Amino acid sequence: MDRQRFTRRAALAAAAGAVVGLSGCGLLDGEPEPDPAQDPLHPLLVETTALVASYDAALASRPSAPLTVIRDTHAEHARALAELIGAPAPSPRPPGAPTPPPGTATLRAAERRAQDSAATACLAAPASRATLLGEIAAARASHGGALR
Amino acid sequence: MTDRDERLTAALAGVNAAIYAYGRLGVQLTGSDAAAARAAEAAHRDQRDALLLALASTGATPPPVAPGYTLPFPVTDRASALRLALDVEERMATLWRAALAPTERADRGVTLNGLTGCARRATGWRIASKVTPATVPYPGRPA
Numbered sequence: 001m002d003r004q005r006f007t008r009r010a011a012l013a014a015a016a017g018a019v020v021g022l023s024g025c026g027l028l029d030g031e032p033e034p035d036p037a038q039d040p041l042h043p044l045l046v047e048t049t050a051l052v053a054s055y056d057a058a059l060a061s062r063p064s065a066p067l068t069v070i071r072d073t074h075a076e077h078a079r080a081l082a083e084l085i086g087a088p089a090p091s092p093r094p095p096g097a098p099t100p101p102p103g104t105a106t107l108r109a110a111e112r113r114a115q116d117s118a119a120t121a122c123l124a125a126p127a128s129r130a131t132l133l134g135e136i137a138a139a140r141a142s143h144g145g146a147l148r
Numbered sequence: 149m150t151d152r153d154e155r156l157t158a159a160l161a162g163v164n165a166a167i168y169a170y171g172r173l174g175v176q177l178t179g180s181d182a183a184a185a186r187a188a189e190a191a192h193r194d195q196r197d198a199l200l201l202a203l204a205s206t207g208a209t210p211p212p213v214a215p216g217y218t219l220p221f222p223v224t225d226r227a228s229a230l231r232l233a234l235d236v237e238e239r240m241a242t243l244w245r246a247a248l249a250p251t252e253r254a255d256r257g258v259t260l261n262g263l264t265g266c267a268r269r270a271t272g273w274r275i276a277s278k279v280t281p282a283t284v285p286y287p288g289r290p291a
Contacts, residue, residue: 066282073285115264122260127249134248134260138241138267138287145271146282 036087041129044121047114048078048136049090054102054110061101066146073143077136084132108144115140152255153208155247159262160199161211162243166192168217169236176229181276185233188269192240195265198258230277234270241266245288263288 036042055071078090102110115137122133149157170189177185203210223229244263251259267287274282 069281069283073283076285119260123256130248130256131245134245134263135286135289137260138263139283139285141264142267142271142283142287145268145275
């Protein structure tokens with residue numbers, strides 16, 4: 001009797017241990033994958049993708065090497081942000097009506113707003129995300145000077 | 149020493165070197181270049197004050213200021229002065245960037261301001277010395 005109880009308890013404990021072990025591995029914890037659209041950085045990804053589209057529109061009307069470099073920087077940031085939050089890689093040219101080409105003043109204002117977004121996100125972020133967000137904010141801060 | 153104290157102390161040592169470098173290179177510049185160098189030096193001095201406050205708030209001991217620094221190359225004319233200014237901003241950016249993750253709240257704000265200022269000034273120096281591209285995708289990230 002005693003032995004039987006002991007065995008049963010041991011079996012339960014072993015089973016519990018196995019479940020804890022498995023959930024620790026993320027195999028049986030039943031948690032759904034986090035939804036990238038709910039990630040606090042999702043709006044920043046959307047804004048970054050929109051910046052790429054703005055530069056594409058500007059470049060279509062006046063090709064320029066510095067503009068291309070900045071456009072590619074935003075595209076690279078969009079890729080890195082998508083990877084960080086587990087979202088699909090943004091399409092280089094989102095479908096939709098072509099936007100009118102923005103002028104330099106418009107691009108500069110968009111960079112300032114985007115810099116603020118990235119800085120705010122950086123200050124609110126956990127350590128694991130702070131470096132990328134700080135780099136993005138700093139890159140955007142540097143774009144105004146290169147927009148001539 | 150915590151990671152935070154270590155990174156901010158490294159940034160402080162870098163800022164002291166940056167202030168010294170601007171003192172040496174500024175005399176080789178004129179006009180808008182000289183004005184930009186003065187503004188850059190003032191920005192680094194502000195950053196130094198912010199770092200001293202941040203380190204004092206947790207009782208960390210700031211490193212002593214070195215009496216002099218060895219410049220990475222001789223600064224004898226406008227071209228070498230511009231090259232050193234860009235070098236200073238790029239090196240300083242790596243120190244600030246490394247302090248982002250281990251800092252929080254106000255400390256991270258100081259750090260982000262530091263990185264952002266370095267990135268902006270580095271682009272200005274690249275344009276002044278006709279280095280292209282004038283911007284980099286990840287300021288402060290080691291190559």
